[in-house]
Amino acid sequence: MASISLDKLNKHYGSLHHAVKDVDLEIADKEFVALVGPSGCGKSTTLRMIAGLEDISGGEIRIDGKVVNHLPPRDRDVAMVFQNYALYQHMNVYDNLAFGLRNKKVPESEIKAAIDRAAGILGLHELMKRKPRQLSGGQQQRVALGRCIVRNPLVFLFDEPLSNLDAKLRAQMRIEIKRLHAQVPTTSVFVTHDQVEAMTLGDRIVVMRDGRVQQVGTPLSVYSKPVNRFVAGFIGAPAMNFIEVTVGPALAVTADGLRLMVTEPAAQALGAYRGRKVILGVRPEHLVLGEGAEGRSFDCVVEVVEQLGSEILLEARLGGTRITIARVAAETAVAAGDRVRVSAPPGRLHFFDAETETAIVG
Amino acid sequence: MAMVRRPLLLGWMPSLGRRTLFALALFAICFLFAFPVLWLILTSLRPESGVYYVHRGTEFTLASFVEVLQEERLVQAFVNSALISTLATVFSLLVTVSSGYMLSRFKGPASSTWFGTIYVFRCVPYISWVLPLYFVAQSWGLYDTYVGLLLPHIAVHICFFSWLMKGFFDGIDPSMEHAALIDGCTRWGAFLRVALPSAIPAISALGVLCWLFTWNEFLFALILTGNKVPMITVVMAQFVTEMGLRWNLMAATAVLALVPAFLLALFGQKYVIRGLRI
Numbered sequence: 001m002a003s004i005s006l007d008k009l010n011k012h013y014g015s016l017h018h019a020v021k022d023v024d025l026e027i028a029d030k031e032f033v034a035l036v037g038p039s040g041c042g043k044s045t046t047l048r049m050i051a052g053l054e055d056i057s058g059g060e061i062r063i064d065g066k067v068v069n070h071l072p073p074r075d076r077d078v079a080m081v082f083q084n085y086a087l088y089q090h091m092n093v094y095d096n097l098a099f100g101l102r103n104k105k106v107p108e109s110e111i112k113a114a115i116d117r118a119a120g121i122l123g124l125h126e127l128m129k130r131k132p133r134q135l136s137g138g139q140q141q142r143v144a145l146g147r148c149i150v151r152n153p154l155v156f157l158f159d160e161p162l163s164n165l166d167a168k169l170r171a172q173m174r175i176e177i178k179r180l181h182a183q184v185p186t187t188s189v190f191v192t193h194d195q196v197e198a199m200t201l202g203d204r205i206v207v208m209r210d211g212r213v214q215q216v217g218t219p220l221s222v223y224s225k226p227v228n229r230f231v232a233g234f235i236g237a238p239a240m241n242f243i244e245v246t247v248g249p250a251l252a253v254t255a256d257g258l259r260l261m262v263t264e265p266a267a268q269a270l271g272a273y274r275g276r277k278v279i280l281g282v283r284p285e286h287l288v289l290g291e292g293a294e295g296r297s298f299d300c301v302v303e304v305v306e307q308l309g310s311e312i313l314l315e316a317r318l319g320g321t322r323i324t325i326a327r328v329a330a331e332t333a334v335a336a337g338d339r340v341r342v343s344a345p346p347g348r349l350h351f352f353d354a355e356t357e358t359a360i361v362g
Numbered sequence: 363m364a365m366v367r368r369p370l371l372l373g374w375m376p377s378l379g380r381r382t383l384f385a386l387a388l389f390a391i392c393f394l395f396a397f398p399v400l401w402l403i404l405t406s407l408r409p410e411s412g413v414y415y416v417h418r419g420t421e422f423t424l425a426s427f428v429e430v431l432q433e434e435r436l437v438q439a440f441v442n443s444a445l446i447s448t449l450a451t452v453f454s455l456l457v458t459v460s461s462g463y464m465l466s467r468f469k470g471p472a473s474s475t476w477f478g479t480i481y482v483f484r485c486v487p488y489i490s491w492v493l494p495l496y497f498v499a500q501s502w503g504l505y506d507t508y509v510g511l512l513l514p515h516i517a518v519h520i521c522f523f524s525w526l527m528k529g530f531f532d533g534i535d536p537s538m539e540h541a542a543l544i545d546g547c548t549r550w551g552a553f554l555r556v557a558l559p560s561a562i563p564a565i566s567a568l569g570v571l572c573w574l575f576t577w578n579e580f581l582f583a584l585i586l587t588g589n590k591v592p593m594i595t596v597v598m599a600q601f602v603t604e605m606g607l608r609w610n611l612m613a614a615t616a617v618l619a620l621v622p623a624f625l626l627a628l629f630g631q632k633y634v635i636r637g638l639r640i
Contacts, residue, residue: 053540086537090559104548151545210534356411 002154002187003063004031004050010058010208011045011211019045021211022060030185032169034202036192038234041105042211044159047191051157052076064154074103079148080157082162085140093143094128100151111150117148121183122176138169145177149184158190160199174200195235199223207231229279229357238284238313241323244354245280247273253280253351257317261295263346269352269360278360281350284326289314289334294345302338316340399620405612413609425560426614436597436615442508443594444622447576451569454519458572459565461520462527463553467536483521491518492585499586506588514582519572527569530564531557563633570630577623594619 011020020042027033035043050061051075058234061068068076079100088096097118101111119125122142132140141161141252148156158177159301162170179203181188186347192198196207199219202234207214207222207230215227226232232240245253245260251267253260260280262270289298300323304315325342351360404416406426411417430436465477487544495514496505504510534557542552558565583593598619601612627634 049542051540053543072548073540074546074548076544078544080541082537084535084537086535086541088538090541090562099542100545105549147541147545248630356560 003027003062004155004187004189006046006050006059007062007077007112008059009046009049009056011042011049011054011055017193018050018227020057021209023208023211023213025189025213025216027189027208031203032181032190033190034190034192034198034201034205035084035208035210036195036202036205037214043191043193043206043208046208047080047157047189048161050083050189051078051080062097066246076155077153078155078157079153080159081141081148081161083160085132085137085144085164087140087143087147089132092129092131093124093135096132096143097146097150098299099126102145105328107335114152115146115151118146121180122146123147124204137155137165138173141173142176145180147163151206152168153199154187155280156186156188158188160192160193161190162192163194170197175203192318196237199235202272205235207234225359225361226281226350227282228358230351232281232359234351236283236285238326240281240283241287241321242319242352243321243323244277244278246277247275249274255321255354257296257300258298258318260298260344260348260349263350263360266346266351266360267347273353277354279352279354279357281352282344282348284313284324286345286348287323288343288345289325289340290329290343291341296341296346296357297338299341299343302334302340303338305334305336314340316342372520377385389480397574402613402616402620405609406617408610410608410610413613427618430611430614430618431631435592436594439592439594439597440521440618442591443577443619446508446511446515446593447573449508450519450576451510451572454516454523454572455565455569457516457520458523459561460553461524462529463531463557465524465528466531467539472590478522480521483517484525488518489581496585498636500543505586505588508591510585511582511591511593515576515579515585518582519575522575523568523572526568527564530552530561532569534560566630567635570634573626577619592623 004025006023006025009020009023009025010018012018021229023042023046025033032085037043037047045054049056050063052068052071056069063076063330078211088099092097094115098111106114119128119296123144124142127139127143132143135143141164144161161177162173164175166210174197177190181201183263190197190201202219204217205219205222206216209230215222215231216226222231222235226235229242233242243255243258245258246253247270248254248259251261251264253262253270298318300316300318302316303315304311307330308331311326311330312332312334314325314328314334316323316325328334352358353360372383375383401416405413407422407424407426408416408419409421410419416512422639459632461476461480465472491514499505499510502510504513515552539556542556543549548553580595580599583596583601585597587593594615598612598615599609600614
């Protein structure tokens with residue numbers, strides 16, 4: 001069991017491409033950290049540097065307090081699950097699971113015991129004699145997980161392990177990984193572009209963009225207190241609505257067809273912006289359809305109605321901005337073209353600087 | 363209701379007519395390739411007097427084969443060709459497989475220099491290597507020796523087939539090797555224990571191609587060997603003498619030379635097709 005610390009980690013590809021920029025991160029023992037961001041944000045590169053599959057251009061990586069910058073992957077005692085499973089195609093499942101331990105010259109009897117244990121956890125007993133290409137995607141990914149558990153490493157690394165699976169299987173495997181972490185608590189780093197995976201799996205999540213860490217925090221803190229517009233828009237589904245508003249006098253922000261009161265602390269923070277434009281952010285699930293008091297609600301015109309059975313998603317137009325409203329009761333009678341009243345609780349409003357896009361915290 | 367899709371080619375024709383046409387076309391193509399071989403076999407079975415009248419003789423004999431097989435030099439040539447083909451294949455595979463792997467997996471000055479080198483040598487017309495090679499072989503005392511013929515063949519294999527091997531390895535996902543690195547292998551270990559076993563169909567295909575290349579090769583054999591190391595392709599050509607052309611013997615030798623190549627292609631075709639399908 002081990003902690004991981006990244007200190008001013010940098011990765012350059014040639015002189016032009018700076019893939020990872022000054023990443024600082026402390027991961028505690030047994031913690032499950034999810035690195036999330038759009039493709040090309042440097043999250044996979046960061047993971048591969050921890051694994052030792054990429055050279056480090058600058059900075060330091062420590063696993064269990066030991067600097068591993070120049071250690072080859074085999075000496076770092078990490079295990080990794082790859083997006084395309086990366087099972088050894090010419091070996092059967094048992095040999096795949098045994099490969100790592102055989103390399104360490106562990107006696108066969110111990111290997112067998114370790115494999116039995118892993119197979120029990122993941123339900124692999126039936127598959128031992130099969131070759132990887134005879135397995136379904138979900139089974140292959142379970143074998144890949146098994147290969148990690150068997151070795152009992154200091155650290156588990158996951159490189160988008162669920163993105164090749166279909167939606168239903170992905171949800172199942174997500175639960176499986178969560179259960180696995182509870183059963184075999186090991187320091188884990190999980191890379192994904194899917195914010196749902198990051199939110200559900202991570203003890204903490206790290207949001208990255210363009211090689212830089214944007215925010216580190218528990219899923220709830222990143223969701224409820226995003227530090228900038230990017231994080232606010234990236235975390236949460238459907239994505240947060242952004243409306244350009246002008247900070248008016250007396251605790252209110254205004255835009256075309258919109259006048260909303262803000263809370264006292266937000267008003268103080270917005271004081272410096274009086275008369276200027278800021279970005280108002282409000283999550284679709286925090287908007288409520290129906291009557292609302294003046295200053296807490298606005299009118300908009302429905303453009304698209306998406307009936308999901310459990311709820312309705314509405315796409316509506318407010319002046320020049322398109323907004324999404326979620327969690328509308330499925331039985332609500334609403335059609336495209338309807339004019340509806342939407343209320344936005346003052347405590348749920350976020351504000352971002354129009355230029356720097358950083359949060360204006362109240 | 364099942365959808366009946368009209369075939370793209372000649373869709374307007376009735377089904378039977380279309381099938382007949384395709385069968386005829388197929389037959390014509392096969393005939394085009396098989397005819398010279400059939401003619402060769404027929405020629406080899408005719409007595410010497412009958413070789414110019416293959417189409418209307420009725421007399422057949424195995425005398426040409428007997429005569430050919432009694433000639434010591436020819437048997438020696440068969441042995442030499444088989445030996446050199448096999449040795450060249452083994453040695454060139456050792457280099458070709460690792461060089462293809464390097465070209466596929468490693469980017470950098472070493473890899474691109476190597477790539478450039480074999481690219482240049484591939485572009486040079488094959489025939490223009492022969493004369494310099496002859497002089498080098500003469501001055502190094504390698505003329506008319508096994509080594510003198512083996513080395514150029516290995517070089518040609520490497521230049522021609524490293525590309526194919528690179529293509530094969532490009533088709534194998536590198537993350538398997540990365541997993542092996544993390545699982546405790548060195549870079550060499552990952553290559554030997556994970557990448558190589560996955561490439562066995564491709565390597566078999568390459569082996570067949572290499573072997574056939576050297577077995578069929580004529581130009582190097584002609585220029586770089588004399589009496590001591592006769593090669594089958596050269597000996598075959600030597601039936602053209604001042605005394606006349608011994609067509610029946612040449613045909614018999616050619617048929618015999620076809621046999622190993624044919625067998626190899628027959629048993630190797632599964633691998634060749636699987637290996638070449640990237």
